[in-house]
Amino acid sequence: MKTNFNSILYQKCKKKNNWLCLGLDIDPNNFNKGANDPVDFLEKFAFDIIDSTIDFIPIYKPNLAFFERYGYRGIKVLESIVKYIDGRSIVIADAKRGDIGNTCKYYASAILDQMGCDAITISPYMGSDSILPFSNNKSKGVFVLCLTSNTSACELQNDLKDNSPLFVKVAKMVEKINVNGNLGLVIGATKSNCISQINEHCTDIPYLIPGIGHQGGNLEESLLHSNKKGFGIINVSRSIINAGNGDLNQVREAALSFTEKIRGSVNERA
Numbered sequence: 665m666k667t668n669f670n671s672i673l674y675q676k677c678k679k680k681n682n683w684l685c686l687g688l689d690i691d692p693n694n695f696n697k698g699a700n701d702p703v704d705f706l707e708k709f710a711f712d713i714i715d716s717t718i719d720f721i722p723i724y725k726p727n728l729a730f731f732e733r734y735g736y737r738g739i740k741v742l743e744s745i746v747k748y749i750d751g752r753s754i755v756i757a758d759a760k761r762g763d764i765g766n767t768c769k770y771y772a773s774a775i776l777d778q779m780g781c782d783a784i785t786i787s788p789y790m791g792s793d794s795i796l797p798f799s800n801n802k803s804k805g806v807f808v809l810c811l812t813s814n815t816s817a818c819e820l821q822n823d824l825k826d827n828s829p830l831f832v833k834v835a836k837m838v839e840k841i842n843v844n845g846n847l848g849l850v851i852g853a854t855k856s857n858c859i860s861q862i863n864e865h866c867t868d869i870p871y872l873i874p875g876i877g878h879q880g881g882n883l884e885e886s887l888l889h890s891n892k893k894g895f896g897i898i899n900v901s902r903s904i905i906n907a908g909n910g911d912l913n914q915v916r917e918a919a920l921s922f923t924e925k926i927r928g929s930v931n932e933r934a
Contacts, residue, residue, distance in 0.1 A: 853881020
C-alpha cells in the first residue's frame with residue numbers, strides 16, 4: 665500500500681530537520697564561467713549545488729523554464745538531475761501546468777512518471793478537472809497555485825466577487841478534492857497575512873511558500889501561520905544559488921543560513 669505524498673514529504677523534512685526547498689532557477693547568463701556552453705554549465709552547476717547541500721536540503725525545485733529554454737538538451741539535463749538526486753531528497757517540478765483533463769494526464773505522465781519527479785506545481789484556472797489527473801498516484805505530489813507573491817496577482821486572486829477572494833475558492837476546492845492526501849498549495853510569502861484565511865478551509869496540507877529573499881517575504885510570519893493547520897515549506901532560489909556569483913562555499917553557507925532561520929522559527933507539529 666502506497667503512502668501518500670504529503671506524509672512522504674513531511675517525513676523527509678523531519679528526517680533532515682529542515683523545511684527548506686531549494687529552487688534550481690539556474691540562469692547561466694548570471695555566471696561568467698557559464699558563458700561557453702550554457703547547457704553543460706547548467707548540468708554541472710546543478711550537480712555541484714546538490715553535492716554541496718544534499719546532506720541537509722530535503723527538497724529541490726527545478727524550474728522547468730530554465731531547462732526548456734534549451735530544447736531537448738535542457739530536458740535531458742532536467743532528467744539527469746532527477747536521476748542524480750535518486751530519492752535522497754524530494755524533487756518538485758516547478759512546471760505550473762494547467763489544461764483540460766485529457767491533456768493534463770499526459771503532462772502528469774511526462775513529468776511525474778517519465779522524468780520521475782516527485783511532485784509538480786500546477787495552475788487551477790480551468791477548475792478541478794485540471795488538477796485531478798495529476799493526483800491519481802497518491803505517492804506523487806501536486807502543489808496548486810493559490811496565492812502567489814508576484815505584484816499583479818491581486819488582479820485576479822484577491823477579487824472579491826461573491827464576497828470571497830479567488831484564492832479562498834481555490835483553497836476550498838483543493839481541500840475538497842484532496843482524497844489521496846497528496847495535494848498542497850503554493851502561497852507567496854509576501855501574502856503571509858492571508859494564510860489565516862486559507863487555514864479556515866484547509867487542514868493538514870503542505871504550503872509551498874516562495875517569495876523569501878529577493879521578493880521580501882517574511883520567513884518567520886509565513887511559518888507561524890502555515891504551521892497552525894498544516895506545515896510550511898519555505899522555497900528560496902536566487903538568494904542561495906546566486907550567492908557569491910555561484911561560489912559553492914557561499915552557496916552552501918547561504919542555504920545553511922536559511923536553514924538555521926527555519927529551524928529557529930518552526931514550531932514542530934505534535
